[in-house]
Amino acid sequence: MTKAETLARRRQLLGRNLSIAYQNPIKIVRGSMQYLYDEEGREYLDAYNNVAHVGHCHPRVVQAGQRQMAVLNTNTRYLSDLINEYAANLTATLPDWLNVCFFVNSGSEANELALRLARAHTRSKDLIVLDHAYHGNTNTLIDISPYKHNGPGGQSAPAWVHTVPLPDLYRGLYKSDDVEATEKYAQHVNEVVAQVGADHLCGFIAESMPSVGGQIVLPENYLGKVYSSVRAAGGVCIADEVQTGYGRIGKHFWGFEKYNVVPDIVVLGKPIGNGHPIGAVITTREIADSFDNGMEFFSTFGGNNVSSAIGIAVLQTVVEENLQSHADTVGSKMLQRLCELESRFDIIGDVRGSGLFLGVELVRDRNTLEPATDAATSVINEMRERGILLGTDGPFHNVLKIRPPMPFTESDGDRLVETLAEVLNRSYRSNRSYNH
Numbered sequence: 265m266t267k268a269e270t271l272a273r274r275r276q277l278l279g280r281n282l283s284i285a286y287q288n289p290i291k292i293v294r295g296s297m298q299y300l301y302d303e304e305g306r307e308y309l310d311a312y313n314n315v316a317h318v319g320h321c322h323p324r325v326v327q328a329g330q331r332q333m334a335v336l337n338t339n340t341r342y343l344s345d346l347i348n349e350y351a352a353n354l355t356a357t358l359p360d361w362l363n364v365c366f367f368v369n370s371g372s373e374a375n376e377l378a379l380r381l382a383r384a385h386t387r388s389k390d391l392i393v394l395d396h397a398y399h400g401n402t403n404t405l406i407d408i409s410p411y412k413h414n415g416p417g418g419q420s421a422p423a424w425v426h427t428v429p430l431p432d433l434y435r436g437l438y439k440s441d442d443v444e445a446t447e448k449y450a451q452h453v454n455e456v457v458a459q460v461g462a463d464h465l466c467g468f469i470a471e472s473m474p475s476v477g478g479q480i481v482l483p484e485n486y487l488g489k490v491y492s493s494v495r496a497a498g499g500v501c502i503a504d505e506v507q508t509g510y511g512r513i514g515k516h517f518w519g520f521e522k523y524n525v526v527p528d529i530v531v532l533g534k535p536i537g538n539g540h541p542i543g544a545v546i547t548t549r550e551i552a553d554s555f556d557n558g559m560e561f562f563s564t565f566g567g568n569n570v571s572s573a574i575g576i577a578v579l580q581t582v583v584e585e586n587l588q589s590h591a592d593t594v595g596s597k598m599l600q601r602l603c604e605l606e607s608r609f610d611i612i613g614d615v616r617g618s619g620l621f622l623g624v625e626l627v628r629d630r631n632t633l634e635p636a637t638d639a640a641t642s643v644i645n646e647m648r649e650r651g652i653l654l655g656t657d658g659p660f661h662n663v664l665k666i667r668p669p670m671p672f673t674e675s676d677g678d679r680l681v682e683t684l685a686e687v688l689n690r691s692y693r694s695n696r697s698y699n700h
């Protein structure tokens with residue numbers, strides 16, 4: 265089918281609120297490592313899709329899946345060495361007390377399960393969430409995702425959800441020039457903890473680097489302070505590592521390690537199956553035992569033989585191909601080059617991130633921080649025309665989001681930065697004004 269026919273068919277057959285990337289949609293027919301190919305054979309450098317963590321169609325992952333599909337794929341009520349091996353390999357990457365795994369099929373299912381675990385353990389429901397967060401697509405997760413329930417079509421938060429300000433040192437309530445910013449952000453959490461009280465507090469959930477919130481790096485001691493406050497009131501701390509885990513941030517394997525904290529529950533999704541639908545929750549024996557209250561936990565597909573074989577292959581590939589240190593090297597250089605662009609183009613208000621998890625925030629005015637949302641949209645569309653795929657995020661959709669498959673190289677990074685400079689140069693001069 266032509267691209268136009270495919271588009272028309274999709275419009276007819278699929279729900280319209282499933283959005284389509286780019287003004288000029290792309291029909292992708294093949295992927296290989298950090299590259300995607302359209303129906304005419306045009307190659308795109310993928311700087312956006314973090315799900316294909318070890319690379320689109322990585323041969324080792326494909327083989328692991330194909331081999332296991334030809335042997336057995338059944339549910340987890342039968343004994344299997346594969347699920348045990350996968351759980352052992354996963355827990356080996358985490359601090360010792362996070363040693364019990366549950367397997368499901370998506371990040372949403374994993375967050376749902378994390379909430380059930382937290383509620384079973386604390387026998388409470390009230391949850392503290394960061395503003396602008398996104399944790400998944402189910403009813404309950406929309407309730408804890410301000411990005412959704414405060415956005416178009418949303419119906420705001422239920423009473424058991426307590427939203428605290430996103431600790432964004434660039435655009436948030438307290439900025440980097442405020443030496444007490446971390447303390448002030450943490451104080452919002454302390455206030456909710458005091459107001460909710462130990463009898464009702466279930467816990468706190470946050471991404472280790474809020475992605476939908478705009479590729480935010482949390483202030484260094486924020487999670488430490490928040491975790492102490494929440495735990496002192498009997499709550500549990502959940503780290504949503506769906507976007508930040510598996511070495512993506514370069515310096516650390518897990519996002520939370522950057523802040524020297526250890527969560528009570530870790531939630532995994534997107535990259536761990538490299539595109540195969542796997543979600544996982546890892547917690548302490550104590551919390552897992554509280555959840556073991558007589559009601560069986562079962563997921564028909566979660567942790568099946570094929571998923572486990574694929575999960576094992578993905579993790580082995582991350583380790584054996586040294587993708588974490590690769591992300592550190594490539595990401596650090598790209599971050600430095602993007603900071604150089606920031607000094608040339610006033611439209612770049614902030615550059616941030618770690619490893620291959622980067623954000624470039626575009627503003628119309630560096631003093632008022634007025635978001636340059638239209639510019640961000642046109643930049644990603646122009647980049648797409650030049651064969652480089654990026655996305656936008658943040659509450660104002662003005663943050664260019666860079667999260668490529670991990671095989672992304674230094675020269676891919678150079679190409680991205682040079683093409684971005686070319687696009688900005690055409691429309692957004694560095695002389696404190698730009699054309700629309």
Ligand SMILES: Cc1ncc(COP(=O)(O)O)c(C=O)c1O
Pocket residue numbers: 370371372373375398399400401471475504506507533534
């Ligand atoms: C941080 C975070 N948590 C959870 C989810 C939900 O994952 P899924 O779409 O696999 O259900 C997402 C998806 O974008 C996410 O970004």
